[in-house]
């Protein structure tokens with residue numbers, strides 16, 4: 001099985017003619033609300049990618065949280081690892097989007113901030129018996145560290161999607177098997193310019209030098225690139241390119257989440273890293289042709305149909 005540990009939010013997305021300025025009310029909005037959060041998106045993508053997924057997360061003891069749990073159950077995603085935190089709201093993202101696709105976002109972490117290393121302890125066995133563990137950075141960093149260390153201690157591969165980007169301690173990087181930043185996150189984490197191929201390789205090398213097993217950078221419509229260490233000190237990493245599927249993108253939000261979830265589903269189903277990347281690429285391409293976050297995540301049948 002795969003274990004995904006991360007955030008669950010309720011996203012209220014409002015499409016407006018233009019973004020409000022301070023004090024302004026903009027009428028004529030179109031509301032699109034639904035489950036969000038990188039953890040939830042990736043867990044659902046991993047589930048639809050054909051893996052047996054255990055999602056460890058937290059919601060508040062409010063109606064929003066109860067609604068999210070019910071929706072997960074309808075989707076067939078196990079909710080036994082999702083904690084309902086008493087006297088705490090569910091995490092919420094308020095998103096305004098204008099006609100050109102520019103957005104501004106307000107976020108309250110709510111229960112996500114209460115997913116602590118203590119909570120994780122009760123899922124230790126689930127983590128140590130997993131085929132892969134997938135993490136992002138929308139929950140407390142000490143929780144991410146704790147899960148990664150428990151998994152690595154049991155020889156379970158750790159995939160870290162370092163989003164949203166933030167400085168990461170070396171102890172964390174040392175136990176990550178596959179780091180999956182997008183281009184911007186790779187630049188932010190490495191503190192290097194990644195606008196060129198050599199720049200990207202230099203950024204990847206800084207992570208590999210800190211003990212990361214492989215670095216898989218996603219490049220939007222340009223696909224992805226996998227960096228692996230080469231034997232011999234000071235060697236540039238080995239590089240493998242993967243082209244994205246050509247599609248007409250409608251909404252690229254959450255492409256990385258679909259990619260990460262389906263990639264890990266592939267790994268836990270026994271695919272090679274390269275095969276799992278190809279499948280993730282197909283799933284993410286399909287997702288960007290549709291609006292919405294969770295609603296746009298393709299099923300395994302759709303992925304297979306698109307491939308052939």
Ligand code: ADP
Nearest residue numbers: 182218219220221223244249255256281284285
């Ligand atoms: P994020 O959503 O985290 O910014 P990326 O934009 O790098 O991540 O996208 C992740 C993956 O989604 C890419 O590697 C690619 O496979 C797929 N993808 C994203 N945008 C497109 C697109 N316009 N066309 C086809 N595939 C895309």
